[in-house]
Amino acid sequence: MLSDGAFPHQIAVLALDGVFPFELGIPARVFGAAGGAYEVRTCSVDGGPIETNAGFAITPAHGPEIVESAGTVIIAPTHPSRLGPRLSEPVATAMRQIRPGTRVASICTGAFVLAAAGLLDRRxxxxxxxxxxxxxxxxxxxxxxxxxxxxxxGDVLTSAGAASGVDLCLHLIRSDLGSEVANRAARRCVVPPFRDGGQAQYIDRPVPDDPASSTAPARQWALEHMAAPLSVPELADLVHMSPRTFARRFRDETGLPPHRWIIQQRLHRARHLLESSTLSVDQIAADVGFATATSLRQHMNAELGVSPHAYRRTFRAEPAAELVG
Known part of the structure; x- marks a missing residue:
């Protein structure tokens, strides 16, 4: 949740020369789908036009002065060849406008700017x-x-390539306003409502061309039967593979071993139920496939560092969500 609770929450997006225009537009598009809870403004380091890497220039409506008043600052990406281990003085000056305690995020190679500014030290x-x-x-x-x-x-977030910038923005909406608002924003943008941050960003391995050799049907069945035990041999049998072949192909296609993927899906569903229902923790644990509430508690503590009750206290009360209908 946002510490100040003030809405609309002010977000400044800093664009540098060579900016990737698709990624630059992600914050305005995603946060703009949250029904008026955010005001997203784009700026350059000097208030002037900037080049993009797509053969055209843009002129943001603002200069670096909006960075100082923003509650969240997002650094849009540019190619590392335009940057370096040390910031140019105009960029460094703009970054110094960020107030202590401000939430700061980067999309893709925007992390280079955060690193050069010292904001990623010890993180x-x-x-x-x-x-x-x-x-x-x-x-x-x-x-x-x-x-x-x-x-x-902490209050610094970094993301990988283009689509993960969408995941990052949805994660921030979810943290600020809860899953219902984040899911609504995702539907408006026609994107998946949730991909866990720990999911692999790229798998450089061959994926079977034949749909019949994919583990996708087993994954879909698992999502529809989350309360079931979901053993690897059982899932492998659904797609007519040996457990060993299934486990290998599953990791090729998802970046995760089957048991790890199942735990993530169960935790995702448990979080949604904790936020959106009045079911007891015991009932939620049973509904998502954990043997006991203790098992759910252990997995949530390991993954999120909080108990189910603490998570519900944080995300169940969402007065700010009233702003978005």
Whole structure:
């Protein structure tokens, strides 16, 4: 939840020369689908026009002065060749406008700017997998994990390539206003409402061309029977594979081993029920396939660092959601 509780929440998106226009537009599109809870404004470091990497220039409506008043600042990506291990003075000046305690996020290679500004020191971070080697060369002291979609480390968040910027924005809406508002925004944008930040961002392995050799039918069946035990041999049998072949192909297609994927799906559904229903924790645990409430509590503590009751206290009360109908 936002600490100040003030809505519409002010978001400043900082665009640098060479900005990727698709990613630049993500915050306005996604937060704009949250029904008036956010005001998203785009700025450049000097208030002037900026080049994009798509052969045209744009002129943001604002200069760096909006960074100082924003509750959230998002850094849009540009190619690392336009950046470096040290910020240019105009960019550094703009970054110094960020007030202490402001929530800061990056999309894709925007993480390079956060790193050069010192905002990722002693934190975990991610960026696009293709830029990971360059990132480590410039910032070896930062704990980079290029195998995930996004990372939240305190009030600093980083995300991977283009689509994960959408995931990051939906995650922030979910954190601020709860799953119902985030799901509604996702439907308006016609995107999946939730992809866990720990999901692999890219799997460089061959995926079967023949749909009959895919594990997708087993995954769909699992989602429809989440309360069932869901053993690997049972799921493998549904798609006529041996358990070993199924487990290997499942990881090729999802980036996760079957048991890990099942736990994530169960936790996702449990979180939704904790936010949107009055079911007891015992009933939710049974409905999503955990043997006991204790098992649900252990998994939530391991994944999120909170108990089901604490999670419900945080996200069940959503007075700000009234703003979005």
């Amino acid at each position: 975990r971070a991610t960026t696009h997998w293709e830029a990971a080697e360059q990132f480590r060369t410039w910032f070896p002291h930062i704990r980079l994990d290029e195998d995930v979609l996004f990372i939240e480390d």
